Amino acid sequence: MSSNELPSSELPSNDLRSAAARSDEVGAEQAIQPSVTRPAGGVAERRERPSGGWALLGSEISVMFRRWRTWAMLGALAAIPLLIAIAVRVTGGSSRGPAFLSEITSNGLFVAFTALVVCVPLFLPLTIGVVAGDTIAGEASHGTLRYLVIAPAGRLRLLAVKYAGSAVFCIAAALVVGLAGALIGMLLFPIGPVTLLSGIQVSMGEAYFRLLLIALYIVVSLLGLCAIGLFLSTLTDVPVGAMAATAVLAVVSQVLDQLPQLEGLHPWLFSHYWLGFGDFLRDPISWDSFGDNALLQLGYIVVFGALAVGRFTTKDILS
Numbered sequence: 001m002s003s004n005e006l007p008s009s010e011l012p013s014n015d016l017r018s019a020a021a022r023s024d025e026v027g028a029e030q031a032i033q034p035s036v037t038r039p040a041g042g043v044a045e046r047r048e049r050p051s052g053g054w055a056l057l058g059s060e061i062s063v064m065f066r067r068w069r070t071w072a073m074l075g076a077l078a079a080i081p082l083l084i085a086i087a088v089r090v091t092g093g094s095s096r097g098p099a100f101l102s103e104i105t106s107n108g109l110f111v112a113f114t115a116l117v118v119c120v121p122l123f124l125p126l127t128i129g130v131v132a133g134d135t136i137a138g139e140a141s142h143g144t145l146r147y148l149v150i151a152p153a154g155r156l157r158l159l160a161v162k163y164a165g166s167a168v169f170c171i172a173a174a175l176v177v178g179l180a181g182a183l184i185g186m187l188l189f190p191i192g193p194v195t196l197l198s199g200i201q202v203s204m205g206e207a208y209f210r211l212l213l214i215a216l217y218i219v220v221s222l223l224g225l226c227a228i229g230l231f232l233s234t235l236t237d238v239p240v241g242a243m244a245a246t247a248v249l250a251v252v253s254q255v256l257d258q259l260p261q262l263e264g265l266h267p268w269l270f271s272h273y274w275l276g277f278g279d280f281l282r283d284p285i286s287w288d289s290f291g292d293n294a295l296l297q298l299g300y301i302v303v304f305g306a307l308a309v310g311r312f313t314t315k316d317i318l319s
Contacts, residue, residue, distance in 0.1 A: 056157065060165040064131070070169070073127040074176050080123060081115035081181035085188050099278070108185025109194055109207055113281070115181040116174075116214060120221070120274050124173055125250035128222050131169045132229025133242030135162035136312065140237040145317050155313050159230065163305070166226040167219075174215040174222075182211065200283040210280050217277040217290055224270040224300030225250055231308040234315065267292075270300050 064070055085104070093105040098117045103110040136159075139145035148158055185191065194207040202210075229246035236242055253271040256262055266272050273296060276289035 057161045057164055060161050061168055064165055064169065069130070073130065074172065077119060077123060077127065077173055077176050078180040080119055081111050081177060081184050084114055084118065085111045085181075085184045089188050103195075104185065104189060106190070107194055108187075108189030108191045109182055109204075109211070111185030111189070112178045112181030112211055113214070115177050116218060116277070117275065119177050120218060121254055122251070124177070124218065124222060125225060125271075126247050127173055128166070128170060128225050129229055129246035129250065130243045132166045132226045133233050133244075133246045134239045135166060135230050136233040137236050137239040137242045138233075140317065141239055149317060156309065159305075159308055159312055162233075163226060163230050166230065167223060170219045170222045170226065174218045178211050178215045182208070196281050196283050197278060198282040202283070210285075213280045213285075214277045217280065217293070218274075220290070220294050220297055221271075221274045224297040224304075227301045227304040227308070228270070231304040231311065234308050234311040267296075270296065272296070 084101075085108075088101070088104045088111075093102055098114050100110045100113040100117065104114060136145065139148060149155055191204065193201045193203055195201050225246065228249060229242065232245050233239070233242040250271060253269045254274075257266050257269050257272055273289055273293035276293060279286040279289045
């Protein structure tokens, strides 16, 4: 019998070791491959991985609210109604100043309304600019953006999660101002039924409900600014630049809205309806301003969201 016809028990020891090594390698490859299901037809199908979108959103919100910067901004917003209430308490109030200021001494709930009027033009857009401008540029500056994209999230899902995180901060910021103002007003001034702008008096329960509606109105008003900040954040790896540009655009929009020469442009400015929540303090409630504001902000979300997608999906973040 020739050597090629030797039984396996008589193969040289080197050939036996090579065959065993190949067998071990095949077993190792099968062990590290993802699990598959084999239907009755024998065709292997890879199991679909569960979507990580909600987990990524939860992680984004958790990281945002673990930052000292986030709590410092929320604390600064909560301090605004406190300063207003202390100033009115010390001076006895005045008919000059922001809307609702003269009503604080008669009803402490107007501290919340006054604080929202004061915060909408500057302080809320400033904090939103910090959060929205940091969404993508902040990850790029820390070198973590490439890992987020390589992960199962993907670029489009990452953009959606970052925008949703900014929207969550909008909700938190508006509620902090409103609730802090209501609590401080309750401690320093008498409270009771609220007289609306139309002269109708409503109960405290309905007044708090209208306060929540105003907070919702403000959140909707800031969603367009969030989309602008997200787009600007995709243009740079320097988060401070995107933050500053977002805040500056908010100021510029409001300045343009005050120029009578540009009256035709006013309805298209994202800040045009920001102070229209006074309609929620009338009886009956007028929803016209809210509808116009929501439609305008939706337009900004669509336009600047598309620009952000176009920029981010073609951006080289792996170099």
